[in-house]
Amino acid sequence: MPGNPNEIKLVNNAMANATRRKIMNFLSSGDKSIEEVGEEVGKTMLDFHLKLLQQASLIKLGEETASLSEYGRNFLKGKEDKNADKNADLSQAKPVEIVEVRQLLPCIADSSKFRVIANIAPPLVGTLKVLEPLFPRGRYSEKINALIVQKGEIITTIYGSGKVTMTMIKNEDEAKEALENLRNIINEAIAKGVAPAPREKIRVEPMELYKYLPQTNCGKCGDQSCYTFAIKIMSGEASLDMCTPLNEPKYATNQEHLQVLTAYI
Numbered sequence: 001m002p003g004n005p006n007e008i009k010l011v012n013n014a015m016a017n018a019t020r021r022k023i024m025n026f027l028s029s030g031d032k033s034i035e036e037v038g039e040e041v042g043k044t045m046l047d048f049h050l051k052l053l054q055q056a057s058l059i060k061l062g063e064e065t066a067s068l069s070e071y072g073r074n075f076l077k078g079k080e081d082k083n084a085d086k087n088a089d090l091s092q093a094k095p096v097e098i099v100e101v102r103q104l105l106p107c108i109a110d111s112s113k114f115r116v117i118a119n120i121a122p123p124l125v126g127t128l129k130v131l132e133p134l135f136p137r138g139r140y141s142e143k144i145n146a147l148i149v150q151k152g153e154i155i156t157t158i159y160g161s162g163k164v165t166m167t168m169i170k171n172e173d174e175a176k177e178a179l180e181n182l183r184n185i186i187n188e189a190i191a192k193g194v195a196p197a198p199r200e201k202i203r204v205e206p207m208e209l210y211k212y213l214p215q216t217n218c219g220k221c222g223d224q225s226c227y228t229f230a231i232k233i234m235s236g237e238a239s240l241d242m243c244t245p246l247n248e249p250k251y252a253t254n255q256e257h258l259q260v261l262t263a264y265i
């Protein structure tokens with residue numbers, strides 16, 4: 001059963017692709033023949049997808065059949081439990097207000113733009129993750145108890161404590177407008193008192209990933225160009241940490257964007 005960081009990485013890579021997630025869901029209703037899997041999800045690169053799922057110990061492959069492994073079943077169950085959590089209602093939540101815009105610091109990636117730190121009250125603490133479906137490019141992180149939202153160039157991170165950070169803001173007016181927008185979206189959902197229905201996520205294209213890569217074609221990831229690397233990320237053959245130049249401080253904001261985008265591949 002996957003447990004060490006490398007094995008967990010295999011699972012994350014395997015599940016980072018929509019076709020492979022579809023295969024997992026299809027197999028959750030019982031063992032299938034490879035032919036049936038192909039009819040359900042399409043036959044393009046089917047062997048590759050099945051092999052990645054097998055390598056991650058999520059499925060078992062017979063000569064002509066595919067089935068979930070015990071780990072794969074538990075993995076899906078864990079996801080269902082998390083989704084049940086997300087479907088909690090908002091009836092106890094109170095409308096929020098922007099109470100403070102504390103700092104307007106130059107962005108690391110682009111000194112003509114600003115990083116804003118603000119506060120909303122009351123803090124959303126446990127209800128934050130329920131709000132994720134409100135934002136097409138929103139991702140709730142259990143690890144930091146924060147909702148990370150990407151809209152155009154701006155990345156907004158709303159923490160359970162009430163702290164809100166925004167990157168790539170042009171000026172104070174844009175900061176105020178973006179914060180008011182955020183408050184209105186959240187308060188509308190709170191006024192309804194129920195968790196928002198999941199939205200169809202926006203499709204991520206390789207060109208969009210490429211836009212935020214360093215574009216130096218340095219080859220450190222093992223690929224000849226950043227665009228090839230972007231395509232490999234899309235197919236699950238590569239992961240962001242293989243592009244080591246992204247760890248340089250000047251790419252900090254690019255990395256934030258890429259992390260939000262890759263969460264939806």
Ligand code: SF4
Binds near residue numbers: 220221223225226242
């Ligand atoms: S390591 Fe990063 S910057 Fe270098 S080629 Fe690969 S993707 Fe591009």
